[in-house]
């Protein structure tokens with residue numbers, strides 16, 4: 165994998181130098197056990213004067229959550245790592261391998277332990293905050309051990325006095341404990357399919373607040389070198405849609421091979437190229453700053469039509485296929501577009517019906533071999549990339565898949581009128597359209 169080579173080994177070298185420089189560093193390798201995580205005694209750990217201690221933040225998200233909510237949680241964790249690095253140790257964010265996602269259902273393909281480099285440009289992520297792949301963590305750490313897992317949860321009692329306040333406390337676990345002790349006394353659990361991975365200690369923490377609420381806990385109460393936050397989605401954004409949010413979001417550049425496949429598809433089937441459509445994309449996200457309205461987009465309607473679990477609940481904000489197709493036809497006419505590109509997770513039966521209703525639609529349909537290479541995650545990204553380049557886009561109500569397309573278009577400089585649109589349910593009365601979130605540079 166190319167991503168292996170991309171990682172600068174400087175952190176590793178610094179780590180070795182630091183390790184050899186002081187025997188006191190061993191103090192860092194002690195596991196912190198459950199009852200002293202929050203005690204004051206650990207704050208007296210011997211500090212090495214010069215070098216900042218290298219520490220690793222790992223995290224995971226509630227298993228049923230999909231790809232695009234996970235991308236959102238990454239932004240929260242990157243923000244926490246920035247806070248931690250501002251006044252303390254040399255924290256590095258360990259990227260949780262992709263896999264076992266509920267929506268990735270293509271049969272017979274291996275979709276587990278997927279490194280981030282398969283979907284995102286690691287050098288781009290690195291330009292925002294120090295990150296490493298999980299396998300690099302194992303190598304640097306000297307084995308598949310995580311010192312401390314903190315399982316985040318809400319407060320059993322909810323908001324006391326109906327008042328919301330930020331707080332964090334060690335508490336008994338509320339939900340079923342997903343870790344079990346092995347013969348050696350290590351904790352086993354789901355570590356992204358790495359069966360050899362073990363945790364030295366696991367504790368539950370009730371947390372209510374933004375991501376950086378964890379910073380004092382990780383800095384003062386815990387001395388372990390590697391700490392994993394499980395159920396990290398419990399934490400909120402430090403500042404949604406603020407500068408830091410957008411820096412991290414802009415750094416989440418899709419892997420180049422996926423962008424290229426999307427670009428070739430646009431050229432071949434949608435009469436769309438960057439030059440003509442004014443969708444120039446800088447390889448270096450820190451230099452990408454397009455004026456709103458500067459991007460024109462290809463002469464097609466981009467559609468994200470979320471189905472499956474979005475229709476099972478008979479949500480009133482999601483249209484029938486007929487309703488959606490009617491809307492597409494009117495948009496094609498209104499904006500004088502040549503084609504319609506449809507990204508959807510619809511099942512076979514709905515797809516058949518859709519093809520009947522809209523025989524001229526264009527879809528990205530990979531061969532089995534391509535699917536093996538790209539995986540469901542790669543195909544979803546290509547779908548998003550193509551939707552992001554359309555002259556006009558319409559998505560699905562409160563779908564994070566659609567939200568990520570909005571952001572991609574915002575980065576490229578589309579007129580917001582062409583981006584923040586969603587389908588309305590057939591009988592929906594007040595069909596509120598998505599919010600325009602401006603980039604803060």
Ligand SMILES: Nc1nc2c(ncn2[C@@H]2O[C@H](COP(=O)(O)OP(=O)(O)O)[C@@H](O)[C@H]2O)c(=O)[nH]1
Pocket residue numbers: 229230231232233234267268468469470471507508509540541543544545547562563564565566
């Ligand atoms: N390829 C492709 N996959 C999709 C599409 N819509 C949904 N999916 C799949 O379904 C998942 C939906 O979960 P998520 O990303 O959390 O978005 P949300 O549930 O719509 O907020 C995605 O991650 C994809 O795996 C689509 O248009 N194209």
Ligand SMILES: [Mg+2]
Pocket residue numbers: 229230231233564
């Ligand atoms: Mg989801």
